[in-house]
Amino acid sequence: MKVWTVGTSSAVPTSDRGLPANLISYKGERILFDCGEGTQRELMSKKLGIMDISRIFISHWHADHFSGLLGLIQTMEMEGREEPLCIYGPPRTEEFTENILDTGYFSRSFDIFVENITEGDEIVGEGYRIEPFEVEHGVNAFGYSFIEEEKRKADKEKMEEIGLGASPKIGKLKQGEEIEWEGETVEPGQVIEEMPGRKIVYSGDTSKCRNLIEHAEDADLLIHESTCLDEMIDDRRHHTSARQAGEIAREADAERLVLTHISRKYRNRGRELREEASKEFQNVEVADDGECFEIKPHRPEDR
Numbered sequence: 001m002k003v004w005t006v007g008t009s010s011a012v013p014t015s016d017r018g019l020p021a022n023l024i025s026y027k028g029e030r031i032l033f034d035c036g037e038g039t040q041r042e043l044m045s046k047k048l049g050i051m052d053i054s055r056i057f058i059s060h061w062h063a064d065h066f067s068g069l070l071g072l073i074q075t076m077e078m079e080g081r082e083e084p085l086c087i088y089g090p091p092r093t094e095e096f097t098e099n100i101l102d103t104g105y106f107s108r109s110f111d112i113f114v115e116n117i118t119e120g121d122e123i124v125g126e127g128y129r130i131e132p133f134e135v136e137h138g139v140n141a142f143g144y145s146f147i148e149e150e151k152r153k154a155d156k157e158k159m160e161e162i163g164l165g166a167s168p169k170i171g172k173l174k175q176g177e178e179i180e181w182e183g184e185t186v187e188p189g190q191v192i193e194e195m196p197g198r199k200i201v202y203s204g205d206t207s208k209c210r211n212l213i214e215h216a217e218d219a220d221l222l223i224h225e226s227t228c229l230d231e232m233i234d235d236r237r238h239h240t241s242a243r244q245a246g247e248i249a250r251e252a253d254a255e256r257l258v259l260t261h262i263s264r265k266y267r268n269r270g271r272e273l274r275e276e277a278s279k280e281f282q283n284v285e286v287a288d289d290g291e292c293f294e295i296k297p298h299r300p301e302d303r
């Protein structure tokens with residue numbers, strides 16, 4: 001599974017950093033989280049086809065997080081897209097999206113389904129689900145967890161021990177059903193190992209927030225906003241410093257932290273941001289635009 005930090009600036013872009021967007025690629029499906037201005041161009045420059053994007057999740061309706069939507073949809077239209085596109089976000093997403101799509105003379109070759117979602121909803125796709133959760137940003141704002149389905153794997157040694165070998169009955173055991181084998185009942189738990197799926201969490205914009213820490217628990221990758229160093233956090237209400245992002249990753253027991261949403265004031269100070277966060281949480285890096293992060297599948301020995 002791959003994740004691209006497509007745009008990594010905060011509210012104002014710089015020559016090196018575009019406005020917020022992140023892309024998850026999973027089994028041929030592409031899911032976009034936020035769509036700041038310039039998102040489609042950055043995707044093209046990384047040869048990430050925009051026509052494969054099936055769902056777009058908006059974290060909140062500050063312009064830096066949605067200002068690329070109209071252009072992206074316009075290009076999909078020009079390219080003759082026929083597949084539907086789904087857009088999700090916090091309350092008023094339907095209203096705001098409708099306003100955007102009512103701008104100018106604009107025809108549409110494909111359906112766009114828009115949904116206001118709330119914490120507790122699950123958007124289920126093939127092999128994964130996405131959960132929105134509330135964060136603290138002064139307006140309706142979500143973070144999102146992408147959670148892969150757990151995997152069921154047969155333990156070859158245990159299978160051979162009871163003489164099952166590569167039996168086709170493995171399918172039933174994987175589905176959680178018991179089977180009869182040579183006069184004995186075999187329970188799934190005797191030979192099947194359940195591996196939790198991978199988990200990627202995106203903070204959106206937020207101050208340090210308990211709800212986010214709970215939803216980011218055991219994340220393989222936490223992409224967290226880190227607008228500034230701690231020295232400026234009192235001036236940036238509703239945002240997070242690098243140090244706080246490090247605390248959050250540690251408290252959530254995350255595996256890896258990637259800092260994004262970097263204020264232009266810190267455009268040449270990535271090393272300081274990383275160092276400040278690393279005092280709280282070691283496995284941290286500052287994202288660049290278009291950077292790709294790969295998340296390897298879990299193995300039984302990782303547990």
Ligand SMILES: [Zn+2]
Binds near residue numbers: 011065261
């Ligand atoms: Zn922002």
Ligand SMILES: [Zn+2]
Binds near residue numbers: 062137205
């Ligand atoms: Zn914001």
